[in-house]
Amino acid sequence: MFSFLKGKRMYSILNSKCPRCHEGDFHVSKHAYQLKDFGENHENCSVCGLKYEKEPGFFYGAMYVSYALTVAFSVAIGVAIFVLFPASSYKVYLTSILIGLVVLFPLSYRLSRIIWMNFFYHYQGDALPKPQKEE
Numbered sequence: 001m002f003s004f005l006k007g008k009r010m011y012s013i014l015n016s017k018c019p020r021c022h023e024g025d026f027h028v029s030k031h032a033y034q035l036k037d038f039g040e041n042h043e044n045c046s047v048c049g050l051k052y053e054k055e056p057g058f059f060y061g062a063m064y065v066s067y068a069l070t071v072a073f074s075v076a077i078g079v080a081i082f083v084l085f086p087a088s089s090y091k092v093y094l095t096s097i098l099i100g101l102v103v104l105f106p107l108s109y110r111l112s113r114i115i116w117m118n119f120f121y122h123y124q125g126d127a128l129p130k131p132q133k134e135e
């Protein structure tokens, strides 16, 4: 999916792929709403071997990204309610935003980690050694 973005950070973020090679999976589960293990990621890239958690506590920094995503989701939900139901009370806004944030939490959690990773690594797909195919 989004193969025209290969080589760009957005490809890694949208497809949950390794930020360095854009081939190996970052998350264990394919979808954000497999609630059993939606937040788990592999320790290393299966293709290029990149260690995802470069130091202990590395992913604590993803909280800053998560905060920004939460604000963006809240504003988007608020604008949608303003446009669709202009005469709503503040209770409708608060309830809708709260429910929306709970529903979007798995997506936000996953996105914040992969976006955080992409701050520190960039695509090196052509510079990496090609994996040997076994015959």
Ligand SMILES: [Zn+2]
Residues within 6 Å of the ligand: 018, 019, 020, 021, 022, 023, 024, 045, 046, 047, 048, 049, 050
């Ligand atoms: Zn990789």
